[in-house]
Amino acid sequence: MASATTQEQENRAAQETARRRARYGLFFWLPAxxxxxxxxxxxxxxxxxLQPNEEMDFTxxxxxxxxxxxxxxxxxxxxxxxxxxxxxxxxxxxxxxxxATAIGMTxxxxxxxxxxxxxxxxxxxxxxxxxxxxxxxGLVVLLLASVIFGGSLTVVSLSLGFLLIPAFARVSRANTxxxxxxxxxxxxxxxxxxxxxxxxxxILPNVVLPVAAxxxxxxxxxxxxxxxxxxxxxxxxxxxxxxxGMIAExxxxxxxxxxxxxxPATVMFLTVLSFNLVxxxxxxxxxxxxxxxx
Amino acid sequence: xxxxxxxxxHLLAVLLAVTFVTFMLVNxxxxxxxxxxxGLDSSEEExxxxxxxxxxxxxxxxxxxxxxxxxxTGDWGHSFRTGxxxxxxxxTRFPVSLELVLLAQVMALLLALxxxxxxxxxxxxxxxRIVTVGGFFCLSVPNFMMAIIxxxxxxxxxxxxxxxxxxxxxxxxxxxxxxxxxxxxxFALAEWTLLARVLRSDMIGVLQEDYISMARAKGMPxxxxxxxxxxxxxxxxxxxxxxxxxxxxxxxxxxxxxxxxLPGVGRLLIGSIFARDFMVIQGCVTFIAVAYVVINFGVDxxxxxxxxxxxxxxxxx
Numbered sequence: 001m002a003s004a005t006t007q008e009q010e011n012r013a014a015q016e017t018a019r020r021r022a023r024y025g026l027f028f029w030l031p032a033x034x035x036x037x038x039x040x041x042x043x044x045x046x047x048x049x050l051q052p053n054e055e056m057d058f059t060x061x062x063x064x065x066x067x068x069x070x071x072x073x074x075x076x077x078x079x080x081x082x083x084x085x086x087x088x089x090x091x092x093x094x095x096x097x098x099x100a101t102a103i104g105m106t107x108x109x110x111x112x113x114x115x116x117x118x119x120x121x122x123x124x125x126x127x128x129x130x131x132x133x134x135x136x137x138g139l140v141v142l143l144l145a146s147v148i149f150g151g152s153l154t155v156v157s158l159s160l161g162f163l164l165i166p167a168f169a170r171v172s173r174a175n176t177x178x179x180x181x182x183x184x185x186x187x188x189x190x191x192x193x194x195x196x197x198x199x200x201x202x203i204l205p206n207v208v209l210p211v212a213a214x215x216x217x218x219x220x221x222x223x224x225x226x227x228x229x230x231x232x233x234x235x236x237x238x239x240x241x242x243x244x245g246m247i248a249e250x251x252x253x254x255x256x257x258x259x260x261x262x263x264p265a266t267v268m269f270l271t272v273l274s275f276n277l278v279x280x281x282x283x284x285x286x287x288x289x290x291x292x293x294x
Numbered sequence: 295x296x297x298x299x300x301x302x303x304h305l306l307a308v309l310l311a312v313t314f315v316t317f318m319l320v321n322x323x324x325x326x327x328x329x330x331x332x333g334l335d336s337s338e339e340e341x342x343x344x345x346x347x348x349x350x351x352x353x354x355x356x357x358x359x360x361x362x363x364x365x366x367t368g369d370w371g372h373s374f375r376t377g378x379x380x381x382x383x384x385x386t387r388f389p390v391s392l393e394l395v396l397l398a399q400v401m402a403l404l405l406a407l408x409x410x411x412x413x414x415x416x417x418x419x420x421x422x423r424i425v426t427v428g429g430f431f432c433l434s435v436p437n438f439m440m441a442i443i444x445x446x447x448x449x450x451x452x453x454x455x456x457x458x459x460x461x462x463x464x465x466x467x468x469x470x471x472x473x474x475x476x477x478x479x480x481f482a483l484a485e486w487t488l489l490a491r492v493l494r495s496d497m498i499g500v501l502q503e504d505y506i507s508m509a510r511a512k513g514m515p516x517x518x519x520x521x522x523x524x525x526x527x528x529x530x531x532x533x534x535x536x537x538x539x540x541x542x543x544x545x546x547x548x549x550x551x552x553x554x555x556l557p558g559v560g561r562l563l564i565g566s567i568f569a570r571d572f573m574v575i576q577g578c579v580t581f582i583a584v585a586y587v588v589i590n591f592g593v594d595x596x597x598x599x600x601x602x603x604x605x606x607x608x609x610x611x
Binding site: 027132136138139228255268273 | 304307308309311312315316319320427430431433434435436437438439442443445446450541545546548549552563564567568570575578579582583586587
């Protein structure tokens with residue numbers, strides 16, 4: 001008896017959380033607004049009334065935020081405007097984050113759909129390939145790629161996108177498996193639909209949404225990895241500002257002028273956190289939708 | 295047993311593929327390594343002789359086969375830069391990386407176990423929500439950023455711990471350990487969140503089982519129920535994740551070891567990447583991949599030991 005009531009309570013509590021998490025609350029709108037703001041700044045960086053990001057202001061070297069006139073977020077050790085560099089750095093982070101995720105998602109979806117639908121030797125082969133990719137430390141591949149081809153937006157986006165394929169393939173495969181045995185697939189097969197038609201028209205629409213929600217979390221991950229690369233000086237070459245690079249530059253004088261590292265670090269943290277929060281809300285929302293649709 | 299045997303074959307195949315892929319990747323590195331070794335003012339003959347000597351003029355596949363044979367017999371080649379034997383170079387640095395990764399995982403577990411279990415016991419309470427939200431914040435701090443924050447707070451501001459450097463354990467346990475606290479924390483403060491999340495959701499499932507209600511009904515203390523009856527079935531995903539995280543930690547140790555100047559495998563690897571010392575790169579990547587694969591095989595064995603159902607169910611399926 002006791003177990004039945006606790007179970008009921010647990011169920012009710014679980015439904016309650018599901019409902020609360022599915023509601024687009026403050027933890028959804030605040031980060032979404034921040035992302036919109038960052039994207040806006042990055043897109044219109046050329047038009048916005050900013051200090052030029054490469055110009056050195058020798059009257060204000062390493063000025064803390066709010067103290068030097070015209071530099072609301074201060075300047076770095078060479079007198080360059082931190083606000084302007086952060087906004088131009090956002091271009092790098094967002095471009096890499098979005099492009100790499102798009103590449104990983106496209107190929108990962110295709111591979112995952114094939115592995116989940118056909119099973120058999122195709123699945124075995126694909127799993128072997130994915131496990132291989134996962135066993136090579138990703139950062140090593142990225143480091144090698146940027147040493148071989150030189151660090152640039154294209155190289156970083158492409159190699160990171162390649163490394164993101166296994167994760168997307170796994171998620172897509174798991175979602176495909178969910179649907180591949182369902183009645184509507186069996187029905188489509190019975191009607192004589194070709195495999196390609198079933199995959200594209202029946203399975204893909206069901207799989208693409210949860211995978212896309214996962215994609216937002218991956219954008220956060222990609223931004224972190226790009227940050228790590230530019231922190232090591234292996235992403236975009238030096239005069240171009242990037243968040244990781246700015247954090248690394250402030251390391252030398254962390255004790256005297258911590259703002260050079262911490263201002264870009266805060267912006268990067270808020271952006272990554274926002275992608276995580278928005279992605280997670282959408283994901284649980286979608287999971288709720290699917291369950292209620294059953 | 296058949297399940298483990300199948301996993302073993304699979305992992306061997308993965309290892310073979312990993313070594314092949316890295317060998318090919320490293321071999322497209324630009325610049326002729328023979329010129330680097332010979333030096334600037336060397337004649338074409340000298341360069342050619344070096345090429346002969348290290349076998350650069352033969353097909354890549356042949357070199358791969360030879361190199362793989364060497365790996366299996368313990369001859370990992372030597373560094374073109376320092377002449378050091380690759381296997382020796384890795385083995386002298388491996389304990390540093392191992393200590394870093396182990397300490398990081400222990401710290402992460404120390405945070406994750408209590409927080410995850412209490413969150414499961416009082417799911418949807420204020421405590422649970424604070425842990426969830428706090429987890430999101432921690433997860434959004436990249437490890438290099440965490441390292442900078444820790445250096446600033448504990449190294450420069452409070453001046454409690456050394457910021458860089460390494461002392462061997464022969465200098466004393468504390469002298470050795472204090473250099474590892476900040477690097478390990480840089481990992482642990484992010485890694486605990488995933489562990490706690492997984493433990494929480496598994497634990498909630500287990501706590502709803504009948505035998506837990508039974509144990510409660512007969513008046514068993516909660517602590518005993520948790521440790522004796524609930525922990526084992528609730529720890530499967532936790533163990534898998536611990537294994538997978540080691541992979542991420544090894545990758546991350548490249549950057550953390552550089553920041554804190556710890557002489558580990560990660561720092562050896564990044565140094566040789568910049569210097570295009572490709573025998574060392576290959577050796578390090580192979581070593582890391584083997585470690586990763588062995589750890590995940592260990593995870594599979596843990597599965598079989600912890601849950602008799604896995605042994606039978608998976609070997610039939």
